[in-house]
Structure formats: structure tokens, C-alpha cells
Amino acid sequence: MTLLLREVGRFLGGAIAWIGLELVIAATVGMIASHLLQLDRVRTVGVCFLGAVLAAALAIRLSVPLAWAPIVGGRPLPVMWSGLGAVAAVVVTIASRRKATAHP
Numbered sequence: 001m002t003l004l005l006r007e008v009g010r011f012l013g014g015a016i017a018w019i020g021l022e023l024v025i026a027a028t029v030g031m032i033a034s035h036l037l038q039l040d041r042v043r044t045v046g047v048c049f050l051g052a053v054l055a056a057a058l059a060i061r062l063s064v065p066l067a068w069a070p071i072v073g074g075r076p077l078p079v080m081w082s083g084l085g086a087v088a089a090v091v092v093t094i095a096s097r098r099k100a101t102a103h104p
Contacts (some may be wrong), residue, residue: 014073025053029086048086055085
């Protein structure tokens, strides 16, 4: 029982660390974007987080080259792809917002 609890705890700790670092990457991009573009901070960080996680998952699944991917919780964390995914999410959000305001 102790071994099982230790493994479950290790898995949960690694998952929390991985998600936390993704959130740090997304928050960094989101705060810069919200400051420069006068967007809602919470919504921008949320969109950036979704974009970062999606890009990281795709980078791992598609086996694209990882410039720097530290192992966090037994899984690689593709920092470059996470940052690019967060930026792409902001760009898509801005493009959809402008399109929505252009056609009422």
C-alpha cells in the first residue's frame, strides 16, 4: 500500500509541476500581450494556457524537434512550443475579435 501511495503521489506531484510550469509560460506571454494590446488579463492568460498546452501536446505527439524540453514529472515540457502556442492563441483571439466587431 505504501508503494502505491508513493507512486500516486509522485505522479500527481509531477502532473501539478508540469501544469504549473505551463501556467507560468502562459502567464508570461498573456501578461505581456494584455499589457501591449489592452486586453482582459484573466481571459488572455486562460487563452494562452490553452494554446500552450495544445502546442506542447502536439509537439510531443508529432515528434517535432524540441529546442529545450526539460523533463518535468517524467514528461518533457517543450518550452519553445508552449510559448509559440500561447502566442498563436492570442493572435487567433485578436483575429476573431476584430472579425466579430467588423460584422455586427
